[in-house]
Amino acid sequence: MKIERHGKILEIIKMKDVETQEELAEELKKSGMDVTQATVSRDIKELKLIKVLSDKGTYKYAAIAPNENFLSNKLVNVFTHTVLNVENVQNMVVVKTISGSGSAAAEAIDSMDFMGIVGSIAGDNTIFILCINxxxxxxxxRKLKKMLTVK
Incomplete structure (x- = not known):
């Protein structure tokens, strides 16, 4: 559902000048997707949409350079295909990967810009992530496990 919604958002902003989250939510609803403004807000953040000046002199949503999104999608793909297990111990997250994939999976996690991460260390098949609490x-x-179930 989320992937379809993200695709639809990119299609809408390519075809139309969308100035607000509410306007984007309305366009999604016209396309048959039941969304809230909060969902659209999260989607905008995840898609890393930016506001640019339109030909009319107003600001509209736009996607960043396609190669950045392409790279980000590839890294997410690496993550979902190499991670075996994710768990936390206090404020530390331990990610187990297939052998030789720790660094690649860690790069994928870093590229996702999760809030609350202080730093991470990757080995051959294990990643340690220190969170602020x-x-x-x-x-x-929860977020990483959810990504693993969406494969």
């Missing part, structure tokens, strides 16, 4: 570590584990 236990709550952020649990939140990160």
């Amino acid at each position: 236990e709550e952020k570590a649990q939140e990160l584990v």
Whole structure:
């Protein structure tokens, strides 16, 4: 559902000058997608949309350079195909990968710009991620596990 919605958002902003989140939510609803403004806000952040000046002199949403999105999608793909397990111990997240994939999976995680990460260390098949607190570590584990189930 999310992937379809993201695709539709990119299609809409390519075809139309969309100035606000509410306007984007309305366009998605016209396309048959039931969304809230909060969902659209998260989608904008995840897609890394920016506002640019339109020909009319107003600001509209636009996607960043396609090669950056392409690279980001490739890294997410690496993550989902190499990670075996994710768990947290206090404010630390431990990610187990297939042998030789720790660095690639860590790069993928770093590229996702999750909030609350202090730093990470990657080995051959294990990544240690230090979060600012236990709550952020649990939140990160939930998000990473969700990504693994969406394959």
